[in-house]
Amino acid sequence: MNEFIFPFAALVAQEPLQQALLLAAVDPELGGVLVSGPRGTAKSTAARALAALLPEGQFVTLPLGASEEQLIGSLDIEAVVRDGGVRFSPGLLAKVHQGVLYVDEVNLLPNPLVDQLLDVAASGVNLIERDGISHRHEARFVLIGTMNPEEGELRPQLLDRFGLAVSLQNCFDAETRREIVKARLAFDTDPDGFRSRFAGQQDALALRIRQARVMLRALEFDDTVHARVSELCIEAQVDGLRADLVMLRAARALAAFEEASAVNVEHVERVAESVLLHRRKEGRAPNDQGAAEPRAQQKKSTDEASHGYMPPEPVDVTAVKNVRPLATKKS
Missing domain, CATH: 1.10.8.80 (Magnesium chelatase subunit I, C-Terminal domain)
Incomplete structure (x- = not known):
């Protein structure tokens, strides 16, 4: 429920993240936002806050151990034989249409699942095929993936397919930390009162997304x-x-x-x-342009390395x- 969601407009010191999320909300076909950073840097708070600005307000979390069927849905082939029609059991992609799909620790998901997820996020269409039977439905949503780089990286091919990326850092500025903590305590103490203070800004943001x-x-x-x-x-x-x-x-x-x-x-x-x-x-x-090194130069580099020479520093x-x-x- 929205009364338990921290207002997007009240986020403190998160301007790059807010911009990326708003752009993805305006054009979900950008391919989503990848947010990297340590624990406690408001990644999930911002994702939920963005969903509250969208007309449907739908927020769906993809569990870390989710299967392909849980994500894309499944087809009942027996129903085709028995009833002559396709029976589709919707997955998370059907439920999140027009909302926000939040994937925590996306770097720990199996690569094929991430690949499939990014396909649908970019195209806005989910296609399920099984034994020559297919079903498709719209799946237009804002994809927000988060990760802690200390727990592993995504393959470069998958990184490239996320439209936007933001890197969050721990805050070591005393004044900013106080402002963040004060805002959180005020919200926890009186959620309704805190949200009412930002109601005008929230409505304005939601309207601007729709118009954009x-x-x-x-x-x-x-x-x-x-x-x-x-x-x-x-x-x-x-x-x-x-x-x-x-x-x-x-x-x-x-x-x-x-x-x-x-x-x-x-x-x-x-x-x-x-x-x-x-x-x-x-x-x-x-x-x-990434051209291969000449063989003579490769041999020279190898010989130098084997004799204790330091490799050239990257530019x-x-x-x-x-x-x-x-x-x-x-x-």
């Missing part, structure tokens, strides 16, 4: 925007073109959320870090600058 979804397709990209996206992705040495596409869509979602008349370079700059964080290639020179890729997070109001 409507105007999303009307916004186009000019050549200047395309050029900046290409520059940032080349600088980050990303694999493939998924980052370019996601960055354009995220910039468009931000422009729609802010009721801008067009997507501009500033929108691109502000979403770039969440698009590139989990895709950026560290240690590769800007013009290195750091310049970080994306001037990324300004989405402003959120505080009471």
